[in-house]
Structures are given as structure tokens and as C-alpha cells.
Amino acid sequence: AQSVAQPEDQVNVAEGNPLTVKCTYSVSGNPYLFWYVQYPNRGLQFLLKYITGDNLVKGSYGFEAEFNKSQTSFHLKKPSALVSDSALYFCAVRAPDSNYQLIWGAGTKLIIKP
Amino acid sequence: EAQVTQNPRYLITVTGKKLTVTCSQNMNHEYMSWYRQDPGLGLRQIYYSMNVEVTDKGDVPEGYKVSRKEKRNFPLILESPSPNQTSLYFCASSLVGRRTDTQYFGPGTRLTVL
Numbered sequence: 327a328q329s330v331a332q333p334e335d336q337v338n339v340a341e342g343n344p345l346t347v348k349c350t351y352s353v354s355g356n357p358y359l360f361w362y363v364q365y366p367n368r369g370l371q372f373l374l375k376y377i378t379g380d381n382l383v384k385g386s387y388g389f390e391a392e393f394n395k396s397q398t399s400f401h402l403k404k405p406s407a408l409v410s411d412s413a414l415y416f417c418a419v420r421a422p423d424s425n426y427q428l429i430w431g432a433g434t435k436l437i438i439k440p
Numbered sequence: 441e442a443q444v445t446q447n448p449r450y451l452i453t454v455t456g457k458k459l460t461v462t463c464s465q466n467m468n469h470e471y472m473s474w475y476r477q478d479p480g481l482g483l484r485q486i487y488y489s490m491n492v493e494v495t496d497k498g499d500v501p502e503g504y505k506v507s508r509k510e511k512r513n514f515p516l517i518l519e520s521p522s523p524n525q526t527s528l529y530f531c532a533s534s535l536v537g538r539r540t541d542t543q544y545f546g547p548g549t550r551l552t553v554l
Contacts, residue, residue, distance in 0.1 A: 369545035
């Protein structure tokens with residue numbers, strides 16, 4: 327079965343330190359990979375996506391993600407965390423032969439402490 | 441401004457009382473979808489629509505109905521709500537044509553069924 331795993335329910339990082347939010351997937355073929363962020367009382371916002379090409383993808387708000395095909399991972403990263411980055415982060419995957427349906431991870435709560 | 445709107449944002453109701461959550465998008469998107477978000481489960485798709493008069497079941501369609509009579513609107517109907525439908529609901533839309541296109545989300549509707 328196709329699935330997406332975000333192994334950490336919560337990640338705590340001090341402001342100014344680098345952050346990583348992990349995502350691994352199990353999808354056949356070459357999937358399309360997405361990260362979305364949900365701020366409190368808001369809908370989900372698109373951060374970045376990997377389609378093909380360079381394994382390092384840059385997105386909004388200084389975030390980037392690294393695609394690793396051999397490890398089937400797509401970890402979200404930021405060199406220097408801000409308190410305003412505190413939010414719920416979702417990884418999602420779409421199989422290339424899918425009907426536009428996204429497979430979602432359970433979400434990771436990111437807490438940045440001053 | 442390009443957006444997806446949902447109404448109401450908050451709703452408390454009682455078991456068995458029919459309700460409708462509206463969703464509207466102004467981006468001329470063909471694809472629309474309803475999700476529910478529950479803690480630890482991520483987003484689960486309820487129904488989706490590829491275009492006007494074309495709808496299909498997602499992963500958790502039981503207890504829900506949808507219709508797509510106009511391109512911009514995709515209401516979610518709960519004919520006889522039950523407490524297990526207490527959840528946070530999101531509507532999303534995207535273009536159809538490339539599976540790489542991102543989804544745009546509404547602000548969410550928090551539903552409580554007593």
C-alpha cells in the first residue's frame with residue numbers, strides 16, 4: 327500500500343538553529359512530493375514541491391527540501407529557524423499515475439523556542 | 441485575490457440535523473476536493489470532483505454527499521451527522537492537466553456534532 331510517514335509528531339528547535347522535519351514515502355514509480363504548512367486557525371499553504379531534476383528544492387519562507395530517491399525521503403529543512411516558523415507541517419505525495427489524489431503524512435508539529 | 445472560501449468556519453450541531461458546508465473558489469479550477477483532518481491521522485480525502493457533474497469517492501466517503509453543479513462551488517452535505525463526524529474540514533482546489541499542480545486550501549470548517 328502506498329503511504330507517507332512523518333516519524334516525529336513534534337520537533338522542538340531553538341530559534342536560530344537549523345531545523346529538519348522528516349518525511350519518508352512508499353509509492354511506486356517516480357512520485358511528486360509536496361510540503362504544506364498549517365498555521366493555527368488557518369488552512370494549509372503550499373511550501374514547495376519536487377517534480378524532477380535537482381534533488382534540493384527551494385520554497386517559501388526560506389525552506390528547502392532534499393529528495394533522496396534511494397532512501398525514499400523528502401526531508402524539509404531550514405538553516406536558521408524563526409519563532410514564526412512554529413506550525414504544523416504536512417508532507418504529501420502523488421503517484422505519477424494517480425487521479426490527482428494526494429497521500430498525506432500525519433503531520434509534524436514544529437515548535438521554535440526563543 | 442485568488443482564494444478558496446468555506447462557510448461556516450465554525451459549526452456546532454446535534455446528531456441527525458442535516459447540514460451543508462459550502463466551498464467556493466475563484467480560480468477557475470477544475471479539480472476540487474474535501475478533506476477531514478483529525479489529530480494523528482493527517483488529512484483524509486472524503487470526496488473529489490474532476491469537473492462539473494463529475495464526482496468520486498475518496499478514502500472516507502461514508503456519511504457524506506457532495507455535488508458539483510457549477511465549476512466554482514463544491515458543497516459538502518451531511519444528511520444525518522453523527523458525533524464521529526466531529527472534525528476539521530478543508531476544501532481544496534487545483535487545475536487539472538498536470539499532476540504537478542499544487543492544491544489551494546480553504547481556511548477550514550470546525551464542525552462539532554453533539
